[in-house]
Amino acid sequence: MLPLLLALLLGAPPPAASLPAPVRLAAMAFGKPVQIEVRDLPAEAAREVIQKALAEVAEIERLTSGGGPDGGLTALNAAAGKGPQPVDPRLLSLLAVARDFCFWSEGAHGPMGRDLYSLWGLRTPVPDPPAPERLETAVSVAACDRLTLDPVKGTAALAEGSGVELWGFAEGYAVDRAAEVLRQGGAANSLILLGSVQRGAGGGPDGKGWPVLLPQVPGQEDLTGRIYLRDQSLSVAAQSDHPLQGGNAPYVNQRTGRPAQGVLVIAAVTELAVDAQGLAAALIIAGPREGQLRLGSLRPRPSVLWFMGSGTGAPLLVDYRWSAVNRR
Numbered sequence: 001m002l003p004l005l006l007a008l009l010l011g012a013p014p015p016a017a018s019l020p021a022p023v024r025l026a027a028m029a030f031g032k033p034v035q036i037e038v039r040d041l042p043a044e045a046a047r048e049v050i051q052k053a054l055a056e057v058a059e060i061e062r063l064t065s066g067g068g069p070d071g072g073l074t075a076l077n078a079a080a081g082k083g084p085q086p087v088d089p090r091l092l093s094l095l096a097v098a099r100d101f102c103f104w105s106e107g108a109h110g111p112m113g114r115d116l117y118s119l120w121g122l123r124t125p126v127p128d129p130p131a132p133e134r135l136e137t138a139v140s141v142a143a144c145d146r147l148t149l150d151p152v153k154g155t156a157a158l159a160e161g162s163g164v165e166l167w168g169f170a171e172g173y174a175v176d177r178a179a180e181v182l183r184q185g186g187a188a189n190s191l192i193l194l195g196s197v198q199r200g201a202g203g204g205p206d207g208k209g210w211p212v213l214l215p216q217v218p219g220q221e222d223l224t225g226r227i228y229l230r231d232q233s234l235s236v237a238a239q240s241d242h243p244l245q246g247g248n249a250p251y252v253n254q255r256t257g258r259p260a261q262g263v264l265v266i267a268a269v270t271e272l273a274v275d276a277q278g279l280a281a282a283l284i285i286a287g288p289r290e291g292q293l294r295l296g297s298l299r300p301r302p303s304v305l306w307f308m309g310s311g312t313g314a315p316l317l318v319d320y321r322w323s324a325v326n327r328r
Contacts (some may be wrong), residue, residue, distance in 0.1 A: 022205075025050045029057045030065070030171050032195035036178065040189040040202065049185030053178035057194065060174035063091045064166045073164055077114065081160025084150060094173045094274070095149055095156055098166060101278045102144035104294065106255070109282040112142040113254045114163030120244040120252055120259060122167060129246055135257035142254045168251065172235060172277030175199050179273070191229075192273075196236040199273045200229030209326055217265045218311035227269070228326040235276035237284045238265040239311075253285045260285040264315055265307040269325050271300070279304065288318040295320050 023046035024037040036053055038046040063072045071088040079085045087095070095111060102110020115138035117123070119130035130138075146159035158164065175192050179199050182190045189202030191210045200210030209228030215236055227234070239260075242250035248259035268279040279302055283291040288306045295304065305322045309315035 020046070023047055023050065025054065027054045027057075029054075029061050029174065029194060032171075034192075034194040036182070036193075037191045038182065038187045038189070039205070041185075041187055045185070046187065049182055049187055052185065053181040053192070056177045056181050057174045060090065060094075060170065060177055063088055064094070064170040064173075073166065076156055076158060077163045080158035080162055084148070084153065084155035084157040086154055087156045089154060090173075090177065092149060092151060092154060092156060094166065094169060095147065095164070096151070097173070097274055097278065098169045099144060099147055099149065101169075101282055102254075104297075105282045105286065107142070107144055108253050108255050108285045109168060109251070109278070110142070110144055110254060111164045111166055111169065112144065112146055112162055113138075113167070113252060114165035116142055116252050116254055116257055117165050117167060117244075119257075120248065122165075122242065122244060122250065126245045130257075139254065139257045168237075168281030169274060169278055171195050171197050172233070172272070172274035175233070175273035196238075196241070197233065197273050197277050198229065198235075199233040201231055203230065204228065214267055214305075215265060217307045217315050219264075219309055219313050219315055220307070221314065225327060228328075229269075230326065232269055232271060233273035233276040234267060234269050235273065235280040236265060236267050237277075237280035239263070239284075249284070251281050251285050260287075262287055262308060263306055264309050264311055267305045269303040275302070288320075292318075292320050 020042050022037055022039045023043055026035045034057055036050045038050055076085055076087055098111035119134055119138055141162040146162040148157040171194050175194050175197050178192050192199045198212055204210035209230035211226055211228055212234055213226050239249040244250050244259055251260045253260060263284045266280050266284045268276045270276045283304060301321055303322050303325045304320040306318040307315040
């Protein structure tokens, strides 16, 4: 008892034998595996809070993927041009974050790209590349100011002809909502993985954060490496995530209507998962030159790593504050 008491007083992690066994549960959401691990609660309590967190992820998927009832994205898009519409508070919060990204990126990535992504075959394959005139029209209805939000009244309004697509935001937000459920349930040492988005809370298995392997990049012979997330999130965006029509990268520049080029993979580390995913999507579109200029305006400052190239040779690495990421 005395060594454990001294360890706690000194701030050291308690011996492994005194900790609950880790509990890990998995499911599917957004067409991808989602896994949640908790290490600091008794097994029964951990399973209960993880199941609640998985249910919250499923609810965010329902709200944002077109299958929700009133208050979800389907109803909002159907009411474009009909004035303010009541929306679920969680969807309203996500829309606010996505619209902020739209303004921050000067329209390169935001929530208004429904028609552009539809033309390029994000949800349903298309036989041919979109005609220039159709792209021009889709770009014109993707402007950031065509979405109006009223957090006091809990409403959102879409301009006529516009539509919301939350590709590049929804999974990160679902991870954040799950993290909040875990926190409220008493879990302070947890990891959430949904597709290429991860969020770690607490010290992880060994007290120094949750170990996360970065993906192997085409053309790269050596392993990219491992980082540790402690109260942080990581999102990775890649050209291979979901190839659009003609094998194009799955992230469309909403200023030009054209898929992003030049960046093979990008990794972004921030506190919130929705910010990490939004940054990864916006910066795979913008590239490192424009991206580094825009990142200077953010507080707290994120960490970003670009892998540039064609995939046939060793990629060129460009970073922004990547040295701040814990790698050991």
